[in-house]
Amino acid sequence: MEAILFYITAAVAILSALFVTQCRNPVNSALNLITTFLCLAVFYVMLEAPFMAAIQIMVYAGAIMVLIIFVIMLLNLGLAVKSRYSHGLAGGGFVAALVLLVTSHFVGTGVATGTGGEITSEVIASYGHTELIGRAMFVDFLLPFEIASILLLVAIVGAVVLSKRKV
């Protein structure tokens, strides 16, 4: 049952990712990208990380995609649909195939070691995934969390300055 769900969702994820690269209209690419994000959220649920799935849908499929679609509609890029939309297909395909070859070689020949950490299915079921994430983030990773907030502040200021007409 899990295997069937995995293969169907993986097929949908791969197909929609392909359509992201092949659609001529950027809005169609964006919609396919949302489908990919939703499939990845399904995988996160299957991997017993429901909080990450919720974050994936809210932050990626919600916030970031709204930003991207907003910019696509703002710039009105649908007009360029008829022109040539890609180049270097042979070179790009070759490099992508090379990447796939190398990574699949590593995955196929390597063995994932290091099992047996303290976060097992029973621990997730008894504490809840959100609590475990919160503990890890606000105890072990407090300084990176604060630095990430500074990064977001810098990004806000940078975006405002870049899109102003006159600074």
Place this chain on the structure above:
Amino acid sequence: MITVNHYMMLSAILFAIGTFGVLTRKNAIVIFMCIEVMLNSVNLTFIALSRHVGNMDGQIFVFFVMTVAAAEAAVGLALMIAFFRNKDSIDTDDFNLLKW
């Protein structure tokens, strides 16, 4: 039985598709979306391995990847709007201001 290798293989395929899109498309926003596909494939690897190892650190790292992706989206799209104002296009072929 779905093992961690299945998830890593899937994320390798998604990463290769993202690479293909980045290298072949002309529209800067579509290139940006292909970069998001690559980031997400890496996120999938992080969560699958974090589940496999039984440790929370990989999932925390995914948080920071998402933060950086959000910051990147804000700044990158602002850059594209600024560029579109000057050139009336966001084709990467027109990004040649620094060319000799």
